[in-house]
Amino acid sequence: MTGPELAIAFVNTRSWRGSEPASEELRSPQDLAAWCRKAGLPETEWSEEMFAAAIQLREAIYRLLAAAAAKADPAPEDLALLGRALESAPPRRRLAWTGQGYVWDVGSLEAAPLAPVAWSAVDLLASPLLPRVRLCANEKCLWVFLDESKSGNRRWCSMSACGNRAKAHRHYQRRKGR
Ligand SMILES: [Zn+2]
Numbered sequence: 001m002t003g004p005e006l007a008i009a010f011v012n013t014r015s016w017r018g019s020e021p022a023s024e025e026l027r028s029p030q031d032l033a034a035w036c037r038k039a040g041l042p043e044t045e046w047s048e049e050m051f052a053a054a055i056q057l058r059e060a061i062y063r064l065l066a067a068a069a070a071k072a073d074p075a076p077e078d079l080a081l082l083g084r085a086l087e088s089a090p091p092r093r094r095l096a097w098t099g100q101g102y103v104w105d106v107g108s109l110e111a112a113p114l115a116p117v118a119w120s121a122v123d124l125l126a127s128p129l130l131p132r133v134r135l136c137a138n139e140k141c142l143w144v145f146l147d148e149s150k151s152g153n154r155r156w157c158s159m160s161a162c163g164n165r166a167k168a169h170r171h172y173q174r175r176k177g178r
Pocket of ligand 1: 136137138141142143156157158162
């Protein structure tokens, strides 16, 4: 995973944020290790402490993206938390050409395995794509997505899941109201 998709996939590891309880994919350091493997992030031994910090980082990124989607100012503590993750990441000083595209040549990420997530979030927040960040209109879902439609008025994280579910729910409520 590359670009803004990485940060978005990370914050969406918690889903149904508007429901009680929300659905959590990262319940343990092992879950996080499995997610990192899937996302192509460096392997590392996750301690409980690192895991807790990773979840804090995830929630700060989620709130920053949610604020952007609401055209609201970010909370200074969320910005500071992401800033600290950025500081503990290795510097991006060298660009490398892979034959297919460009990548940052950053050396080992063992000490900062979530650095690519922090970079992804920062690059998205500082990019012209930011106004395209949305929260799913299904108030039980609240997944973050990037609206890349031409019209810029996509409302659901995925029409096949949330859009149809929300429509069915409205239909059910209308019938019940008769
Ligand atoms: Zn949704």
